[in-house]
């Protein structure tokens with residue numbers, strides 16, 4: 001590839017004249033913004049083991065009352081982006097949130113899309129646009145853009161969940177803001193029951209309101225059962241993986257980030273081709289290795305890691321007798337809409 005002239009190759013008087021008119025020559029920076037064949041990446045492989053994060057999160061519960069935090073979260077930040085940027089990847093924000101018994105995280109709505117993957121505890125709930133969703137380990141609860149949400153806790157032990165948001169992207173676009181609200185009246189509980197069975201969706205004779213997000217709570221017990229039934233009926237299937245989708249359209253459940261649950265069969269080693277998306281892995285059950293060239297993470301229960309895009313990944317179940325279950329997040333829905341999604345075999 002042809003070497004291009006550097007900024008220093010231009011006379012200082014000329015550079016100064018350009019600066020004064022807010023002008024920049026492209027050619028000294030062209031290779032930086034368009035590197036050959038593979039993008040420049042800030043996202044580093046990073047692992048956040050739950051057992052070392054948990055005591056610090058519980059300590060936050062002692063140090064900062066919920067009224068002074070609104071959301072009591074330790075953000076899992078990628079040093080490659082700079083910790084202060086609060087980014088796990090270019091588009092994905094990750095945080096571990098703690099709610100203590102009796103606490104309430106007040107209602108608000110915002111432009112970034114969020115999901116919660118429940119990590120531990122019982123008795124907490126999130127109310128999303130009036131729909132009260134109880135939280136159990138492994139459940140996925142959506143709070144898509146513009147939907148009111150608040151969290152409460154009627155149990156007697158701490159509850160922790162993983163927040164996954166497209167905040168870095170929405171912030172970058174200068175479209176991130178919040179609206180505060182009052183406690184929501186609960187209008188429903190367990191709408192997910194309407195979508196219990198594949199192939200049929202509610203279609204009453206009288207017109208329904210269009211709803212981009214008909215299902216917001218994906219209980220782990222159902223997803224786990226779906227994975228087990230998939231592998232029981234197709235033992236040779238390449239990957240035992242279920243995508244979280246909108247049951248009325250069959251499309252990704254949210255517009256920017258995509259979510260799936262993967263089962264690694266006992267002893268399974270799964271090679272994923274290089275794809276253009278960075279990925280987040282969160283261990284729901286069992287133990288597994290996530291390896292890319294030059295880096296390997298061993299995930300135990302509730303550990304979370306991220307890896308950059310454009311690298312092949314190998315996932316290995318530690319156990320030869322038990323399955324391992326992993327929650328995966330990436331920005332494939334966004335990349336597909338933008339036309340930049342790639343799989344490199």
Ligand code: 1HN
Pocket residue numbers: 071073095097105110112114149163165167
């Ligand atoms: C948010 O609204 C929550 O509602 C959690 O629990 C984390 C991180 C950034 C912006 C908004 C929540 C968040 C957030």
